[in-house]
Amino acid sequence: MAVHSAKHLIIGGGIIGCSIAYHLAKSGEKDVVLLEKASLTEGATWHAAGLVGQLRSSRNTTRMLKRSVAMYDQLEAETGMAFDWKKVGSLRLAATKERMLEAKRLTTMARSFDLEMEMVTPDEAKSLFPYIDATGLKGAAFIPSDGHVDPASLCQAIASGARMHGAKILQGVKVTDFEIVNNRITKVMTTEGDYEAETVVLAAGMWSRELAAKLGVIVPACAVEHQYIVTEPLPDPELVKGLPTLRDPERLVYYKPDAGGRLVIGGYEDDTLPFGDKGIPGEFVRQLLPDNLDRFAPLAEMAGQVTPVVNEVGIRQVINGPIPYSADGDFVMGWAPNLKNLMLSTGFLYGIAAGGGAGEMIAEWILDGSPSLDLWPLDVRRFSPHHATKAFMYPRAVEHYAHHYKMRYPGQEAETARNLRLSPLHDRVKEHGAIFGSKNGWERPLWFAPKGVDQADQLAFINPGWKTYAAEEHKAVREGVALIDQSSFSKFELIGAEALPVLQRIAVSNMDKPVGAVIYTQLCNGKGGIEADVTITRLAMDRFYIVTGSGFGMHDSDWIRRALPTDGSVHLIEVTSARAVVNICGPKARKVLQSVSEDDLSNDVFPFGTAQEIVVGAATVLATRIGYVGELGWELHIPTEFGRHVYDLLWSSGQAHGIRDVGYRAIESLRLEKGYLYWSADITPDYTPIEAGLGFRVHLKSKADFKGRAVLEQQRANGTDRRLCTFTCDDQLPITGGETIVKVGKTVSVATSAGFGHTVDKTIIFGYLPADLAGEDDFELEVFGERHKITRVDGPLYDPKNLRLKS
Numbered sequence: 001m002a003v004h005s006a007k008h009l010i011i012g013g014g015i016i017g018c019s020i021a022y023h024l025a026k027s028g029e030k031d032v033v034l035l036e037k038a039s040l041t042e043g044a045t046w047h048a049a050g051l052v053g054q055l056r057s058s059r060n061t062t063r064m065l066k067r068s069v070a071m072y073d074q075l076e077a078e079t080g081m082a083f084d085w086k087k088v089g090s091l092r093l094a095a096t097k098e099r100m101l102e103a104k105r106l107t108t109m110a111r112s113f114d115l116e117m118e119m120v121t122p123d124e125a126k127s128l129f130p131y132i133d134a135t136g137l138k139g140a141a142f143i144p145s146d147g148h149v150d151p152a153s154l155c156q157a158i159a160s161g162a163r164m165h166g167a168k169i170l171q172g173v174k175v176t177d178f179e180i181v182n183n184r185i186t187k188v189m190t191t192e193g194d195y196e197a198e199t200v201v202l203a204a205g206m207w208s209r210e211l212a213a214k215l216g217v218i219v220p221a222c223a224v225e226h227q228y229i230v231t232e233p234l235p236d237p238e239l240v241k242g243l244p245t246l247r248d249p250e251r252l253v254y255y256k257p258d259a260g261g262r263l264v265i266g267g268y269e270d271d272t273l274p275f276g277d278k279g280i281p282g283e284f285v286r287q288l289l290p291d292n293l294d295r296f297a298p299l300a301e302m303a304g305q306v307t308p309v310v311n312e313v314g315i316r317q318v319i320n321g322p323i324p325y326s327a328d329g330d331f332v333m334g335w336a337p338n339l340k341n342l343m344l345s346t347g348f349l350y351g352i353a354a355g356g357g358a359g360e361m362i363a364e365w366i367l368d369g370s371p372s373l374d375l376w377p378l379d380v381r382r383f384s385p386h387h388a389t390k391a392f393m394y395p396r397a398v399e400h401y402a403h404h405y406k407m408r409y410p411g412q413e414a415e416t417a418r419n420l421r422l423s424p425l426h427d428r429v430k431e432h433g434a435i436f437g438s439k440n441g442w443e444r445p446l447w448f449a450p451k452g453v454d455q456a457d458q459l460a461f462i463n464p465g466w467k468t469y470a471a472e473e474h475k476a477v478r479e480g481v482a483l484i485d486q487s488s489f490s491k492f493e494l495i496g497a498e499a500l501p502v503l504q505r506i507a508v509s510n511m512d513k514p515v516g517a518v519i520y521t522q523l524c525n526g527k528g529g530i531e532a533d534v535t536i537t538r539l540a541m542d543r544f545y546i547v548t549g550s551g552f553g554m555h556d557s558d559w560i561r562r563a564l565p566t567d568g569s570v571h572l573i574e575v576t577s578a579r580a581v582v583n584i585c586g587p588k589a590r591k592v593l594q595s596v597s598e599d600d601l602s603n604d605v606f607p608f609g610t611a612q613e614i615v616v617g618a619a620t621v622l623a624t625r626i627g628y629v630g631e632l633g634w635e636l637h638i639p640t641e642f643g644r645h646v647y648d649l650l651w652s653s654g655q656a657h658g659i660r661d662v663g664y665r666a667i668e669s670l671r672l673e674k675g676y677l678y679w680s681a682d683i684t685p686d687y688t689p690i691e692a693g694l695g696f697r698v699h700l701k702s703k704a705d706f707k708g709r710a711v712l713e714q715q716r717a718n719g720t721d722r723r724l725c726t727f728t729c730d731d732q733l734p735i736t737g738g739e740t741i742v743k744v745g746k747t748v749s750v751a752t753s754a755g756f757g758h759t760v761d762k763t764i765i766f767g768y769l770p771a772d773l774a775g776e777d778d779f780e781l782e783v784f785g786e787r788h789k790i791t792r793v794d795g796p797l798y799d800p801k802n803l804r805l806k807s
Contacts, residue, residue, distance in 0.1 A: 002193040006033035006168075008366065009188060009197035011175050011211065013038075014045040015151065015352060016345050017203035018158040018169075019359025025165035027363055032167040033197075035190060037174035038285040041155045043205045045351065046286060047321040048151040049228055049266055051245050051256055052353045053090050055110050055117065055143060059738070059750060060373040060686075061330075062113045068356035069145055072154070075356075079160045083153035086257070088244045090146035091120075091128055093306070094138045095250040098407060101461045102249075103141040104785040110143070111782065112740035112750035117143045119785060129246050129255075130239065131307045148245050148256045151352045158355070175204075178215050182566075184340045185215065199366055201343045205324045206276055208332075208346035209388070217336045219380070220327035220388040221347035223275040224401050225289055227296050228266025230258055230317040231310060237261020249405035251302035262316060263307075267299040268404035274394040275322035284322075291318040324348050327387040329400030331378040333362065337558040344380050370525055374684040381555035386441050392417040409459035410736040411446070411466075411665075413437050423487035424580050424643035428651075432661050435466070439550040442488035445663040447473065461784075462734045466665060467756070473666035474758040477629050481588035481654055482662040483647065486581040486635065490553025492546040494560070496570035499542050506563045506707055508689055510699040513538055516610050518626050521697055522689050523559060524708030528715065529685035530692070532556040533677070537611045537624055545611075545622070545637075552679065563707075579622070580643030584650055585633030587804065588657045593634060596649040601634075608806040617649045618642070629667060630674035630799055632807050672764040673757040675726060675796030681737060682724065682752045682766050690715040691768065692724045723774040724752075727790040728797070729763040732756050733783050740782040741767045741790070748773060751781065760797045765790060 008024050010017045013036025021034045036042075052072070054065040072085050094100040103119065110117035118141070125140035126132055159169055170192070178200075179187035188195040202208050206223035213219075234240050237260060246255040253267040275289070293300075296318070304311045326332050326347035331354065336342040345362050348354055361371040376382065386392050395416040413436075421441040423429075430436075434445035435457050447470045449455045458465025476482045494503065503511040509521035515538050523532040534556060537545040548556045557572060564570050584593050594601045599614040606612060611624040619642035627633040638646050651659060675693075677683050683692045690698065690712055698712050727741070733754075741749035749767040757764045765781060769792075780787040799805065 004193055004195045005031070006195055006197045007031040008033070008199045008201065009195050010034040010201040010203055011188075012036065012043070012203035012205060012207075013040040013159070013169065013171065014043050014203065014205055015041070015155045015158065015355035016348055016358055017201070018155055018162060019355045020201055020203060020345060020362045021167040021169065022158050022162040022165065023359045023363035024366065025162050025167040027367060029367070030166060032162070033195070034162070034167060034169045035173045035175060036169070036171045038283065039171050040159055040169070041152045042286040043207070044223070044321065044323055045155050046152045047288065047319055048323070048352050049254070049256055049264055050149050050151045050352055051090075051254065051350070052149055053143070053146050053245070053350070054115055054353070055106060055113070058377040059113045060375055061377060062115055063373055064357035064361055064375070065353055066115065066357070067360055068353060071356035071360070072149065075157055075161060079157050079164065081153070081157040081160050083157045084150040085147065085154070086149070087145060087147040088242060088257070089128070089142055089144040090245045090247065091125060092141045093125065093132070093246070093248040093250070094140055095136065095248065097138060098461065099250050100138040101784055102407065103139065105461065107141050108740050108782045108785060109738045111747055112738060114747070115143065116145060117141055129243055131234070131309045132246070133306065133308055142244070146245060149352060154352065154355070175211060180215065180339070183338060185342055199341050199343060201345060201362065201366070203345040205346060205348070206280060206322055208344070210280065212336070215339065215342065217339060217342065218385050218388040219332060219344060219346065220383045220393050221332045222277070222325055222393050222397055223322035224325050224397055225273045225275055225292070225320055226266070226323040227292065227318065227320040228264055229296070229300070229315050230319070231263045231265065232314040232316050233261035234263065234309060234313060247405070248306045251306055252405045253299055253303045253306060255307070263310065265303050265310065267303070268401055269295060269299055270402045271295070272398055272401050274398060277390055277394050289320040289322065291320055293318065324351065325397040325401065327383060327393045327396050329397065329404070331358065332380050333358070333375060334365065334379045334381060337381060337554060370685060374529070374686040376680050376684060379555065381558050382551060384440055384554055386420060392420070409461060409464070411457070411464070412459055413457065419443060421488070423485050424640055425485045425487065425582070425647050428644060428647060429485055429661055434661065434663065437664065439488055440553070442550055444488050444550070445485060445661065447663040447665050448661050470663065470665040470669065471758045473660060473662040474669050476658070476660040477586050477631055477662055477666065477670055478759050479587065480658045480660070481584065481586040481592050482660050483650055483654070484583040484585065484662045484667065486583050487643065488550035489576070489581050490548045490550060490556070491574070491576045491579055491637070492557055493573045493575055494544040494546060494570065495542065495573065497542055498565055498569045499544055502563060502565070502570055503536065503544060504703055504706060506560065507536070508698045508706060508708065508712065510702040511536065512703070515540055516612060518609050518611050518624050520626070522683070522694060523556070524688065524712070525685055526708060528688035528690070528708040528711030530679065530683045530687060530689060531559050531685055533679040533683055535626060537622075549679065578640060579637045580640050582636045582638060582643070582647055582650065583627060583633060584636065585627050585629050585631045587632055587807070589631070589633045592650060592654045592657055592659065595653045603807065616646050619646050621646065628676055629670040630676070631804055669755050669757055672753060672755050673760055673796070673798035678753060687724070687768070688712060688715060688720070691720045691722055719771065721771050722768045723771060724766060725769045725774055726793050726797070727765040727767065727779060727781070728793055729765070729781065729788055729790045731763060731788060733763045733781065733788060735763065735765070735781070735783055741765070742780040742782055742787065743773065743776070743778065748779070757797060762797070764797065
């Protein structure tokens with residue numbers, strides 16, 4: 001067969017693949033080729049319900065979906081193809097007091113995301129959607145720019161636009177295998193010959209996992225069954241035409257107006273069935289699954305409560321089809337780790353809403369190296385290998401599906417696929433009352449329930465019960481001594497003669513420090529945006545120990561690996577499982593640790609910001625004098641088999657000093673008081689170290705060129721357009737981040753992090769301000785629709801001179 005070539009080869013002809021082809025071609029890229037094994041739309045696109053909603057929990061995901069709407073607004077004029085785009089708005093009902101709080105919280109979040117969303121009364125909701133029974137309704141939220149569309153027609157219009165800009169779309173061409181040389185896909189084998197391409201994009205929906213397996217790439221994307229019904233025509237077909245889409249999360253159902261005066265009604269029930277867990281049967285082209293009305297019956301009954309008219313009209317059709325899903329219910333996007341030229345774009349539960357914006361982001365990712373929006377919540381590198389196993393992925397997907405509309409309180413944890421990765425201290429802290437959360441498969445203590453308190457999480461929007469106990473843990477760190485199990489840290493060793501030059505090229509700080517130095521630094525992209533926020537200890541002249549967050553290991557290691565020389569002179573080795581980590585912290589930490597160690601831990605011998613190997617009991621451990629809570633302390637990196645031994649010694653020795661276990665929710669309030677930042681919230685690839693107030697970590701004078709230097713030099717010389725600021729409120733506000741920061745009635749920022757500082761007795765908020773406002777005061781924070789006065793303050797609120805940290 002012939003050998004073909006393409007600059008960009010896209011596999012999959014659903015809405016995502018077509019949108020990527022459209023945006024690449026529209027950007028001026030030549031030789032864009034899309035391969036579809038059947039016909040366009042015939043995977044999951046053709047039977048999608050077609051709702052286009054924009055608000056999501058992530059600011060940038062919402063921005064991406066707004067770009068979809070902007071594209072759909074102009075696409076018909078561009079291509080001349082109609083696709084029944086109805087920008088009629090969306091209505092979200094609140095049937096209980098808790099749902100009203102949820103709706104108000106979402107409305108506040110939408111405003112901070114620059115998305116128009118307003119609360120409406122029950123009467124106003126009924127006027128927008130006259131078929132609802134507003135009896136007992138508390139209110140609703142309305143987004144006027146949402147809508148609905150015919151998915152198949154939309155996909156064909158996008159494909160037409162791609163062709164207009166020069167992309168080639170080939171149908172009936174099936175990918176069968178791949179060839180890889182030096183971590184690059186060099187050949188894509190198909191039923192119509194082989195293809196050579198610079199970039200390969202996998203946008204094959206539920207087939208992506210199977211295709212990726214041929215490449216040795218783990219993709220945690222799958223499919224589950226989803227049903228909806230199409231009713232017979234309602235009594236007033238003209239009225240139906242202008243209805244907004246409707247969601248009633250309390251009763252788990254959604255509605256979309258359909259042609260001929262009908263309604264599409266679907267929902268998210270418990271115990272949907274996984275699809276393809278035993279392999280996708282046959283070609284599965286434009287196929288549906290057998291109806292399961294028994295499983296749909298509870299949703300139909302609840303729909304009858306919301307809109308009694310549906311009890312009077314028949315069901316015209318039942319659609320039961322597989323829809324894409326992922327291990328955490330969100331998209332799977334970005335460069336595949338370990339391959340240099342494979343871009344992933346799959347797992348799209350709401351692909352019709354995302355299609356336009358996702359295609360634009362993927363095109364930017366390919367052409368510019370990164371998208372213009374930080375898409376960490378969607379990045380494939382948020383996953384580890386266990387996420388793609390059938391034992392994890394399908395139970396978690398089914399659970400997330402069932403909770404699509406169910407009430408989710410801040411901090412609520414998944415229940416399936418738990419207890420996978422256990423620290424050697426797990427049983428000990430469980431005995432001590434730990435309530436666990438899951439992070440990258442690790443069970444980590446969130447807080448500790450005292451004796452007599454149920455060992456279960458206590459969640460709520462306004463005043464969750466766990467806060468009382470986390471406040472006591474916070475106090476123990478500030479006034480006494482505490483132990484924190486941080487074994488879940490992702491840990492790596494960088495080894496080789498060229499290890500230092502590699503770090504000098506990618507880190508903003510001067511890494512040429514003495515052996516034993518502990519260096520906190522950022523790794524930036526070419527735009528100066530922060531790609532990783534890490535702590536690096538120099539163990540030897542050619543050996544460095546890198547520590548990052550539990551959920552960031554895959555991301556950060558991929559970023560570093562892409563910077564390694566290809567001659568094998570430097571190796572990055574993951575050692576996460578090799579070392580348990582016990583953080584001993586608080587003003588009494590030295591007394592407790594010294595009592596069980598053979599080594600001198602005095603300030604002169606073991607100063608802040610350094611690391612030494614010390615003996616604790618019978619174990620030799622790497623002790624780093626650094627921490628995230630702002631008190632005297634050591635992170636003890638312990639050979640895993642000695643972890644419990646060290647913990648037990650510290651626990652026993654600490655009894656005379658009132659030692660306590662501390663969980664991650666207390667860490668959050670402690671770090672807010674100290675002004676410590678969290679990657680993926682306060683610092684991201686959207687922000688530079690200069691903008692984030694981390695300019696002191698950027699060493700322009702003491703080192704040569706490094707990634708992002710030109711931008712950071714310019715910002716250091718000329719200033720920045722925005723700056724991360726700290727705000728306080730004397731009231732204890734029920735906030736977790738995402739709230740709107742307002743000045744003179746105008747939205748000026750969003751809270752990147754927020755919580756209550758128990759030592760300073762204030763609510764603390766972080767948020768970026770435009771440079772012209774960064775010196776001003778008199779701001780407000782919108783919380784559940786209400787405004788609260790907040791005050792901008794300079795510097796960390798607790799121990800700004802680090803006297804306690806360095807004591």
